[in-house]
């Protein structure tokens with residue numbers, strides 16, 4: 608490919624990383640531009656994929672399709688990068704109140720949580736088939752690989768300047784999209800989130816504990832505790848209230864002392880319909896986007912990256928449920944490759 612035909616990816620969080628990894632796997636030319644992890648949601652992401660989430664104990668959206676692709680993608684990346692990235696996990700969930708207990712009974716009865724529903728307990732249940740992606744290692748290893756290969760430039764860029772040099776610029780800039788000069792018609796929303804790293808002995812390595820908050824064992828006596836969910840946040844800032852809530856709930860859940868080692872915050876980018884966004888800009892199809900991953904970057908990014916590749920290589924339309932065109936512009940159908 609000539610430089611102009613090299614696809615420019617702006618942002619190397621989970622979204623940009625998975626997109627670049629897919630293009631690399633397919634042998635397509637790409638160049639990543641990334642300002643670095645400060646303030647990026649991916650720099651605080653715990654990397655959990657949980658098939659049953661929320662207070663309504665809902666089966667996560669399209670999880671039966673997303674999970675096998677995520678597992679295969681991260682395992683293939685383990686081979687490519689020579690580092691372990693993926694862990695099979697189970698989730699031990701406790702009911703917070705009678706309402707959750709009732710919802711669980713209904714869901715079990717209807718069979719809608721199969722095949723993820725594990726053993727029931729008097730005070731909760733097990734979810735099988737969850738996963739954990741080591742996001743810091745994934746980002747660091749791909750960053751090093753692409754810098755060495757000359758296909759990553761570190762530092763903030765003006766995407767409009769890149770658009771003059773590249774036929775296709777795909778924005779994977781996370782929260783920065785809320786103030787970007789393109790895709791302005793998309794109703795972006797920012798949601799703050801905080802997380803703690805704690806030192807705590809004796810946790811089973813493949814079990815995520817969950818009651819309102821979750822505790823993710825990292826090994827070596829460390830665990831992550833998260834996450835808060837603060838709609839309409841404007842900055843990624845650890846707060847005293849966030850820390851107090853996470854510490855207090857972790858104390859109840861663990862029933863043993865622990866030491867807080869780190870406290871981090873990030874901004875999630877979401878949409879009112881809770882679905883991510885892929886596609887092209889209707890006015891200038893040389894602009895693309897992959898964003899709005901909300902709280903589910905680890906499971907959504909491989910599937911959205913695959914949507915982009917199918918679109919670029921075969922002209923396959925994006926899934927209408929995630930196409931940026933759902934916010935008013937016509938569906939993204941033109942192809943460049």
Ligand SMILES: Cc1cc2nc3c(=O)[nH]c(=O)nc-3n(C[C@H](O)[C@H](O)[C@H](O)COP(=O)(O)OP(=O)(O)OC[C@H]3O[C@@H](n4cnc5c(N)ncnc54)[C@H](O)[C@@H]3O)c2cc1C
Pocket residue numbers: 617618619620621622623640641642643644645646647648649650651652653654655656762763764765766779780781782783799800801802833834835872873874875897898899900901902903904905906
């Ligand atoms: C506390 C917390 C816990 C979470 N836990 C989980 C979890 O367990 N599982 C899960 O699946 N998800 C989790 N999430 C959600 C997950 O973090 C996000 O879905 C995901 O990280 C979004 O990735 P992204 O690549 O879209 O954006 P980001 O990670 O924000 O990346 C955007 C990148 O673009 C770069 N950038 C922006 N503007 C420019 C520019 N002009 N020039 C160059 N570069 C630019 C930034 O530097 C950054 O590197 C969590 C989120 C939070 C806040």
